[in-house]
Amino acid sequence: MPLIWPSELRQLGIVGMNRRNVEYIARNNERRCYPMVDNKLKTKLAATEWGIDVPELYGEVRYQYQARRLENLIADRETFVIKPAQGCGGKGILVIVGRRGNRFIKPNGCELSLRELKGHVSNILSGLFSLGGRLDVAMVEELVNFDDRFANYSYEGVPDVRVVVYKGYPVMAMLRCSTRESDGKANLHQGAVGIGIDIVSGTSICAVQHNRNVDRHPDTGHSFENLKIPQWPKILKLAAGCQEMTGLGYLGADVVLDADRGPLILEINARPGLAIQIANRIGLRKRLAEIDQLKAGPRDVDSRIADSCRLFVSR
Amino acid sequence: MHSSRIQLIVVAGLLIAVGVGLTLYKAVELGFPLWPGEDRQVWTLESKITFTPGDGPVEVSLALPHPMAGWKLLDENFASAGFGFAVQGQDGERRAVWSRRSMDEKTTLYYKIQLYREQSQPLPAMAPKVVQPPSLPARRQQVVDRLVASLTEKSVDDASFTRLLIAEFVRSQPSQEVTFLLSEHDRKALPAMEEVFAVAGIASQRIKGVYLENGRRRQQVSDLLEVYLGDKKQGDEWLLFDPETGEIGLAENFFIWQRGGGSTLDVIGGNRSRLEFAMVSNSLPAKTVLLMEPEVASAPLLDFSIYALPVEQQGVFKNILLVPIGAFLVVLLRVFVGLRTAGTFMPILIALAFIQTTLVTGLWVFLVVVSIGLWIRSYLSHLNLLLVARVSAVVVVVVLLMAAFSIVSYKLGIDQALTVTFFPTIILSWTIERMSVLWEEEGGKEVFIQGSGSLVVAVATYLLVSNHLIEHLTFNFPELMLSLLGVILVLGQYSGYRLSELYRFRYLKEQVK
Numbered sequence: 147m148p149l150i151w152p153s154e155l156r157q158l159g160i161v162g163m164n165r166r167n168v169e170y171i172a173r174n175n176e177r178r179c180y181p182m183v184d185n186k187l188k189t190k191l192a193a194t195e196w197g198i199d200v201p202e203l204y205g206e207v208r209y210q211y212q213a214r215r216l217e218n219l220i221a222d223r224e225t226f227v228i229k230p231a232q233g234c235g236g237k238g239i240l241v242i243v244g245r246r247g248n249r250f251i252k253p254n255g256c257e258l259s260l261r262e263l264k265g266h267v268s269n270i271l272s273g274l275f276s277l278g279g280r281l282d283v284a285m286v287e288e289l290v291n292f293d294d295r296f297a298n299y300s301y302e303g304v305p306d307v308r309v310v311v312y313k314g315y316p317v318m319a320m321l322r323c324s325t326r327e328s329d330g331k332a333n334l335h336q337g338a339v340g341i342g343i344d345i346v347s348g349t350s351i352c353a354v355q356h357n358r359n360v361d362r363h364p365d366t367g368h369s370f371e372n373l374k375i376p377q378w379p380k381i382l383k384l385a386a387g388c389q390e391m392t393g394l395g396y397l398g399a400d401v402v403l404d405a406d407r408g409p410l411i412l413e414i415n416a417r418p419g420l421a422i423q424i425a426n427r428i429g430l431r432k433r434l435a436e437i438d439q440l441k442a443g444p445r446d447v448d449s450r451i452a453d454s455c456r457l458f459v460s461r
Numbered sequence: 462m463h464s465s466r467i468q469l470i471v472v473a474g475l476l477i478a479v480g481v482g483l484t485l486y487k488a489v490e491l492g493f494p495l496w497p498g499e500d501r502q503v504w505t506l507e508s509k510i511t512f513t514p515g516d517g518p519v520e521v522s523l524a525l526p527h528p529m530a531g532w533k534l535l536d537e538n539f540a541s542a543g544f545g546f547a548v549q550g551q552d553g554e555r556r557a558v559w560s561r562r563s564m565d566e567k568t569t570l571y572y573k574i575q576l577y578r579e580q581s582q583p584l585p586a587m588a589p590k591v592v593q594p595p596s597l598p599a600r601r602q603q604v605v606d607r608l609v610a611s612l613t614e615k616s617v618d619d620a621s622f623t624r625l626l627i628a629e630f631v632r633s634q635p636s637q638e639v640t641f642l643l644s645e646h647d648r649k650a651l652p653a654m655e656e657v658f659a660v661a662g663i664a665s666q667r668i669k670g671v672y673l674e675n676g677r678r679r680q681q682v683s684d685l686l687e688v689y690l691g692d693k694k695q696g697d698e699w700l701l702f703d704p705e706t707g708e709i710g711l712a713e714n715f716f717i718w719q720r721g722g723g724s725t726l727d728v729i730g731g732n733r734s735r736l737e738f739a740m741v742s743n744s745l746p747a748k749t750v751l752l753m754e755p756e757v758a759s760a761p762l763l764d765f766s767i768y769a770l771p772v773e774q775q776g777v778f779k780n781i782l783l784v785p786i787g788a789f790l791v792v793l794l795r796v797f798v799g800l801r802t803a804g805t806f807m808p809i810l811i812a813l814a815f816i817q818t819t820l821v822t823g824l825w826v827f828l829v830v831v832s833i834g835l836w837i838r839s840y841l842s843h844l845n846l847l848l849v850a851r852v853s854a855v856v857v858v859v860v861l862l863m864a865a866f867s868i869v870s871y872k873l874g875i876d877q878a879l880t881v882t883f884f885p886t887i888i889l890s891w892t893i894e895r896m897s898v899l900w901e902e903e904g905g906k907e908v909f910i911q912g913s914g915s916l917v918v919a920v921a922t923y924l925l926v927s928n929h930l931i932e933h934l935t936f937n938f939p940e941l942m943l944s945l946l947g948v949i950l951v952l953g954q955y956s957g958y959r960l961s962e963l964y965r966f967r968y969l970k971e972q973v974k
């Protein structure tokens with residue numbers, strides 16, 4: 147496969163890493179806003195304050211000597227998730243989907259003892275999964291039971307919807323489904339499938355794995371053709387609302403769809419990746435420019451979404 | 462256009478202009494060479510006088526060198542805190558004199574010079590002193606007489622006499638006479654030979670000086686012996702040799718401190734005095750050396766350049782000035798190519814180590830130490846240590862590895878591997894730590910990508926900074942750093958595509974109509 151020319155990339159309006167950093171992140175995201183999104187615990191607390199739905203926090207373990215605390219937090223819960231507050235790229239996330247006495251079951255069927263859970267928490271605390279090895283906090287939160295309609299699209303993991311929000315306007319979206327290769331995590335560079343989603347309708351545009359088009363899920367064999375995300379307007383609203391909460395002008399919101407509670411914000415990224423452009427078969431550049439041209443001034447979430455839908459109708 | 466952007470362009474433009482302007486001024490007005498030409502080796506020679514003072518007043522007198530044989534003195538410095546100090550000239554010979562009423566501590570005095578050899582010249586003509594036959598104990602007189610008689614018989618003139626005598630002394634099994642003479646003189650060839658020459662009626666004199674070896678410390682004064690061969694066509698002719706090795710002629714790296722004359726160092730009112738030398742050499746462009754000579758008027762700009770520093774510090778700067786070049790390259794490779802490296806500026810430090818070790822050895826040493834370190838680190842990770850403890854453990858392991866590496870390679874006779882010590886320990890440890898975390902988190906592939914990315918940047922940096930022209934420009938025109946700074950500022954605004962993105966987005970080609 148030959149390389150693509152810069153002129154062709156420009157024609158497609160693809161935003162490269164340099165442009166993203168210089169023009170969008172550096173200009174729209176103030177540094178003081180970063181701590182809130184770089185720490186999932188802070189994000190969660192802020193979200194609760196702003197009335198934005200998130201998976202419930204059962205509690206956190208801050209210090210190595212608090213090992214007992216983990217037992218209290220777990221108590222007799224059947225399902226929960228342990229994750230590092232400052233992790234990224236799906237690192238250190240332990241999902242427990244069931245329990246047999248004091249044995250805890252992972253999505254792939256493996257069983258863990260309480261001792262192993264404590265070991266994992268200790269690793270999180272010593273910074274094994276955090277950027278630059280900083281000391282970290284382990285959070286225990288509610289397991290998201292994903293909507294049954296996604297069952298065929300994901301292998302052993304919760305699919306999440308990434309929505310890129312620019313100045314409060316949703317500009318592009320993508321559904322990320324885990325595969326056997328991505329080990330139950332929905333992170334694209336680990337081999338998850340990304341499906342571009344039409345901003346207006348919430349239907350699939352095209353699916354990619356490893357930057358390459360695919361038609362069906364590599365493990366379940368299910369076609370992505372007629373995929374339509376339920377409760378799409380609610381998801382857009384949730385994502386767009388993150389702008390007010392974080393103060394970030396350019397962000398990527400990860401939304402999961404819980405079978406009972408509906409859309410929940412899983413995390414917010416201040417430096418969202420660029421692969422979303424491949425899944426949408428279109429660059430971000432034109433869309434961001436269109437937002438830049440809109441009349442400035444504070445507007446509520448609903449009218450922002452209406453604007454986005456008007457601007458980004460496809461086909 | 463954003464106002465911050467205009468501001469940046471103005472600042473960057475100014476920086477670039479100032480840097481280039483100063484460079485041109487120095488090149489055109491002051492005559493600094495823009496291209497590296499012939500190099501001169503400039504030596505910094507530091508003489509260190511140590512002694513233990515007695516009760517009374519102290520006076521230290523050091524003979525100062527009178528450069529000859531093509532050597533030139535660039536600079537002279539005396540350090541004499543708390544001493545009265547004067548330079549006294551007596552019949553063409555200069556002596557530095559330090560004096561003080563009383564002292565109670567062991568003291569060190571310094572005399573530092575910078576010198577270089579402009580060209581190899583023979584020693585100037587010099588008339589010999591009249592030879593006084595020495596009065597020796599009877600037995601010794603007999604032995605010397607016998608030696609002189611046998612050598613005279615075999616030789617045609619004083620020159621061949623001298624050569625025969627040298628041959629006698631450097632033989633692996635010297636004759637009985639020579640062995641006896643050496644034992645009479647504490648096994649020193651010099652006084653023994655002087656005695657023979659005196660008895661034979663041949664004029665001889667000592668030459669004191671220093672063998673210059675880069676980086677040497679605690680070097681002592683060496684004595685050569687010079688023998689008068691008579692008044693030949695070219696004037697007075699002398700034959701010069703090293704009595705210890707028997708080598709005839711003046712070695713290229715021998716700096717003559719004193720020819721003939723009296724003592725080098727006199728300490729009155731003190732004892733256990735020592736004179737030692739430390740030295741470093743630097744290669745500088747010949748034209749620049751000319752500018753440093755005291756006779757050349759000191760240009761105002763020159764006074765604030767790196768040349769105003771002592772040569773040793775200049776040497777340190779030589780390396781520091783290369784760091785910006787490396788940083789520049791890192792910016793280029795990351796912004797334009799999209800190369801991923803483990804640690805942004807780590808490759809520069811590796812490259813600086815490569816300069817000391819040379820490239821191929823450096824690469825090998827680095828790869829071996831890092832892979833062994835990774836292996837050991839993977840074991841440490843099972844122990845669930847806290848991060849600080851783990852990194853410290855890796856530091857210790859790396860130091861042990863370096864020691865083991867040095868010892869084993871030394872025993873095997875691979876000298877080059879000793880250069881492992883040039884790699885900063887902490888850098889190696891951090892590399893290992895980062896790589897192993899990367900391995901656990903992202904797998905071996907990512908380690909390979911980032912590891913080779915780092916090495917590519919390091920090798921590229923090495924190749925760039927070891928380029929003769931770059932070295933010359935950074936050192937002689939440090940103001941070019943300003944221009945570099947300006948360029949880096951501009952590059953920081955580059956928002957075009959990276960080379961790696963042409964590959965990453967390659968499947969979008971189908972989208973293009």
Ligand SMILES: Nc1ncnc2c1ncn2[C@@H]1O[C@H](COP(=O)(O)OP(=O)(O)O)[C@@H](O)[C@H]1O
Nearest residue numbers: 201227234235236237288289290304306332413
């Ligand atoms: N509470 C949860 N319930 C179920 N799955 C979860 C939960 N939290 C995270 N995950 C899984 O882990 C993935 C990554 O989680 P996320 O919070 O986005 O962390 P990261 O910053 O590492 O990407 C999600 O895409 C999802 O598949």
Ligand SMILES: [Mg+2]
Nearest residue numbers: 235236400413
């Ligand atoms: Mg995520």
